[in-house]
Every structure is written in C-alpha cells, then in structure tokens.
Amino acid sequence: MPLYMTKDEQIETFLTKGVSEILPSKDSVEKDLKNGKVLTIYNGIDPTGPTLHLGHTIQLRKLRQLQDMGHKIVFLIGDFTARIGDPTDKMATRVQLTDKDVKTNLKLYKKQASKFINFSGRNAAKIKFNSKWLGKLKFSDVLELASNMTVDQMLKRDMFKRRMEEEKPIYIHEFMYPLMQGYDSVAMNVDGEIGGNDQLFNMLAGRILLKKIKNKEKFVVTVKLLTDSLGEKMGKTTGNMVSLLDTPIDMYRKIMNWSDALIVPGFELCTDYTMSEVGLIRQELERGTNPRDIKMKLSYEITKLCSSEKDAEKAQEAFVTIFNKKEVSEEIPEIENKNRTFEDLLVQERIVSSKSELRRLIEGGAVSNFDTKDLLTVDTAKKVIKEGAYKIGKNRFIKII
RNA sequence: GCGUCGGUGGUAGAGUGGUCAAUUACAUCAGACUGUAAAUCUGACGCCUUCGGGCUACGGGGGUUCAAAUCCCUCCCGGCGCACCA
Numbered sequence: 252m253p254l255y256m257t258k259d260e261q262i263e264t265f266l267t268k269g270v271s272e273i274l275p276s277k278d279s280v281e282k283d284l285k286n287g288k289v290l291t292i293y294n295g296i297d298p299t300g301p302t303l304h305l306g307h308t309i310q311l312r313k314l315r316q317l318q319d320m321g322h323k324i325v326f327l328i329g330d331f332t333a334r335i336g337d338p339t340d341k342m343a344t345r346v347q348l349t350d351k352d353v354k355t356n357l358k359l360y361k362k363q364a365s366k367f368i369n370f371s372g373r374n375a376a377k378i379k380f381n382s383k384w385l386g387k388l389k390f391s392d393v394l395e396l397a398s399n400m401t402v403d404q405m406l407k408r409d410m411f412k413r414r415m416e417e418e419k420p421i422y423i424h425e426f427m428y429p430l431m432q433g434y435d436s437v438a439m440n441v442d443g444e445i446g447g448n449d450q451l452f453n454m455l456a457g458r459i460l461l462k463k464i465k466n467k468e469k470f471v472v473t474v475k476l477l478t479d480s481l482g483e484k485m486g487k488t489t490g491n492m493v494s495l496l497d498t499p500i501d502m503y504r505k506i507m508n509w510s511d512a513l514i515v516p517g518f519e520l521c522t523d524y525t526m527s528e529v530g531l532i533r534q535e536l537e538r539g540t541n542p543r544d545i546k547m548k549l550s551y552e553i554t555k556l557c558s559s560e561k562d563a564e565k566a567q568e569a570f571v572t573i574f575n576k577k578e579v580s581e582e583i584p585e586i587e588n589k590n591r592t593f594e595d596l597l598v599q600e601r602i603v604s605s606k607s608e609l610r611r612l613i614e615g616g617a618v619s620n621f622d623t624k625d626l627l628t629v630d631t632a633k634k635v636i637k638e639g640a641y642k643i644g645k646n647r648f649i650k651i652i
Numbered sequence: 653g654c655g656u657c658g659g660u661g662g663u664a665g666a667g668u669g670g671u672c673a674a675u676u677a678c679a680u681c682a683g684a685c686u687g688u689a690a691a692u693c694u695g696a697c698g699c700c701u702u703c704g705g706g707c708u709a710c711g712g713g714g715g716u717u718c719a720a721a722u723c724c725c726u727c728c729c730g731g732c733g734c735a736c737c738a
Binding site for chain 1: 658681682683687688689690691695696697698699700701729730731732
C-alpha cells in the first residue's frame with residue numbers, strides 16, 4: 252500500500268480492494284478500525300502442500316495492510332487442522348497427512364510469507380501453530396465445543412449437502428473441522444480474521460464460538476478468489492496454481508497464460524495498484540489496447556512482488572526472447588549430456604515422465620531444435636546429442652552442453 | 653448384526669465371459685490458429701519395446717475357464733433399509 256495514503260484511505264482500501272464479503276458489516280468493521288484501538292487479526296493456512304501460491308498472497312497482502320496500520324497480525328499455520336483435512340472443496344474425503352508431511356511443508360512457509368508480511372521490526376507478525384492448543388484439548392473439551400453448533404447448521408453447508416445427496420460418506424471428524432478452525436479464534440482471542448471466501452463457513456464457526464464463549468464479535472473479511480477461465484479455484488488441489496516457489500520465468504509465463512478475463516482481477520487482487528489505477532487498466536482494455544501488453548505489465552508486477560524487480564526484468568526479457576522472438580535465452584536451463592542419449596537425458600532430468608511420453612511428443616511434432624526449428628525424429632532421440640537448445644512442447648526448454 | 657446395492661483409469665461415469673489398455677465427458681499434454689492466451693479445430697492420453705510385441709492394471713486375496721473388469725468363494729471399504737441401543 253502506498254505510503255502517501257491517509258489513514259482513512261488505507262482503511263477504505265482495506266475494506267474494498269479485492270474484498271468479497273465482510274461480517275458483521277462493512278460499517279461496523281470500519282468503526283472498529285477507526286477507533287484507534289490496536290486489533291489482533293489473523294489468517295490461517297493449512298500446510299497441506301510444500302508451497303504457498305498466489306492465492307495465499309492475496310490474504311497475506313491484506314494482513315500487511317493491517318500491519319501497516321499498526322495492528323497486530325498473526326500468521327497461523329494449521330498444522331493440526333491440516334491433518335484432518337478441510338472438507339470445503341473436496342468431493343471426497345482428503346487423505347490424512349502424517350506428522351512428517353506437515354513438518355516438511357511448513358518449513359518453507361515463513362520464508363515464502365516474509366515477502367508479503369513483516370516478521371521483524373517493531374510490529375512483527377507472529378507465527379502460531381494451532382497444534383499448540385488443539386492438541387491439548389481433552390475429549391470433554393471437544394464435547395463442550397461441539398455443543399455450540401448443531402448438526403443442522405453443519406448440514407446447511409453446500410459441501411455436506413451435496414455429499415448427502417450423492418450418497419457419499421461424511422465422517423464425524425469432518426464436522427469437527429469448522430469447530431477446530433473456529434476454536435483457533437477463541438484460543439488466540441482475536442478481533443478479526445481474513446480468509447478466502449471459500450473459507451466463509453469455517454470462519455463463521457469462529458464467530459459463533461467466540462460469541463458464545465467470550466461474548467466477542469469477531470469480524471470476518473473474505474477476499475475474492477483468483478479463479479481461472481472456468482471459474483475453478485487456483486489452488487493447491489486443482490493443480491493450476493502459480494506457486495511462490497516457481498522460478499520467476501515460470502511465474503511470468505504462467506501469468507501470461509491466464510485468460511484475458513483475469514487481467515483486471517489480477518491487478519486488483521495481486522498487485523499494489525490502487526482501485527483507481529485498476530480502473531484505468533480496465534479502461535485501457537476497453538479502449539482496445541492489446542491485452543497482451545497489459546498482461547505483460549501484470550506478469551511483471553506480480554513477479555516483482557513475489558521475488559524482485561531484477562528477477563521480474565530478467566523474466567520479462569527471457570519471455571520476450573523465447574516466446575516472441577523465438578530465440579535462445581540464457582534463462583533456458585542447461586543440462587550436461589554426460590554421454591546420455593536424448594531420451595535418457597530427458598527422462599532422467601524429469602523433463603518428460605517416460606520414454607513413451609517423449610515418443611508421443613515427438614510423433615506429435617512437439618520436439619524441435621530451437622535454433623534450426625528442425626523436428627526431432629524418434630530415431631535421433633535414441634542417439635547422444637552433444638549440444639544444442641531444444642524445445643519440448645510449448646514451454647519446456649533445455650540447452651544441452 | 654441381517655438384508656440389499658455398490659467399489660473401474662486424474663475425476664465423473666459406461667462396460668457384465670473373448671473384438672477391453674477398457675465407450676464417453678471433463679481435466680491434462682501436443683499440433684494448427686493467435687496477441688502469450690482464451691475460444692475453436694485436430695491428435696495423443698498405463699509402462700517398456702529390437703515396433704513384431706511384451707508386461708502391469710478394473711477394492712485385496714483365492715478359484716472356475718482355452719479366455720475374467722465381467723462368473724464363484726472370501727476378506728476389506730462405502731451407500732441405503734431393517735434390527736440392536738446397557
């Protein structure tokens with residue numbers, strides 16, 4: 252958020268940019284933010300995969316806005332809840348994670364998140380793990396907690412309703428999930444929570460519990476989700492995500508591959524552009540400016556925020572070189588051939604998953620020498636190729652040295 | 653516990669003895685087109701292969717058969733109904 256903003260502008264931005272829904276209401280949260288009290292707000296992430304993705308950054312950036320306004324923010328890692336699995340958008344029951352999975356996954360989280368929120372300085376963000384309190388609950392505590400919500404409230408959830416209709420199993424522990432997540436709010440005694448709008452139900456459970464147990468009105472701000480062209484969530488489970496661990500060039504390329512409809516939401520959700528600047532982008536598109544150029548700006552901005560200005564520049568250059576000019580860029584990964592045949596090399600370096608896959612790609616005319624544009628044949632792939640840049644499909648490139 | 657229906661590839665969902673590595677749709681990958689795309693069209697979509705074929709797969713195990721995703725037995729798991737409920 253630009254530093255020149257007044258406090259009121261900051262609050263307005265927080266309450267509107269990328270926001271989907273606010274509970275109990277925008278007005279009441281606005282009042283809370285304006286009365287000068289320091290609030291505690293958190294965002295929880297379940298460490299179900301090794302990386303954070305672009306969707307997470309939307310929420311983290313929201314937290315950052317609050318941090319800049321002087322509020323206390325908590326980055327909660329749901330190491331306990333991750334083991335149960337959020338039933339939110341899984342049609343089937345998620346495989347439970349082991350302790351080890353969880354530990355491995357959360358290792359990198361702080362590092363990734365630190366691009367977006369401050370973990371040091373005067374008003375440092377805190378990291379908390381919900382196993383700390385959830386792991387301590389006794390069965391009697393759990394029962395008491397469970398007595399705060401009815402089966403009917405649970406069954407109102409779309410997800411569960413659908414599963415009932417489809418005669419799919421619903422396990423009791425899945426009912427416990429919203430309770431556990433809700434208990435996080437109670438244990439940390441927070442004033443507010445930020446999350447994606449798919450998390451609304453879980454966050455509401457926290458509101459219910461906090462109200463019943465501590466008579467406190469927790470506010471909930473849900474942000475819009477970044478969806479792909481088909482309205483699918485860009486998430487870990489769906490596989491179409493931009494990971495924060497992607498190389499800058501991969502990230503840049505993936506964003507360029509977004510459908511044009513995502514340009515404006517992309518600016519709103521993932522960059523520091525103000526709402527009026529986002530409005531200008533929209534106008535530019537309407538005036539007929541080539542969407543590609545605007546999308547390049549978007550890719551650049553996002554890549555910059557996720558790594559650095561320098562990386563973004565490099566990524567952009569590489570993108571132009573490889574995809575526009577179709578020339579070899581120095582960003583193409585180099586691989587020593589070590590006297591391996593072309594197919595062995597690609598399989599061993601995991602560029603392709605099997606020789607069969609490579610054969611299909613070759614037969615489909617997808618593998619070519621990047622300089623001469625000559626298509627590779629199945630026979631030459633069985634030979635040792637000493638050097639040269641090769642293109643495998645749309646976006647796999649290697650330079651053999 | 654009894655009865656009944658069901659468990660198929662990343663997902664949904666056909667197939668009920670050979671022509672099934674398994675129709676179809678979605679997802680995925682590639683080619684064409686383009687503005688990087690998206691949409692559209694085309695093709696591919698288990699692994700290995702000396703390109704003849706070989707191997708592994710339809711919940712697990714065992715069996716019948718020249719031949720099983722398909723039939724039988726058994727075990728595991730799920731839905732529904734009934735029963736039980738100190």
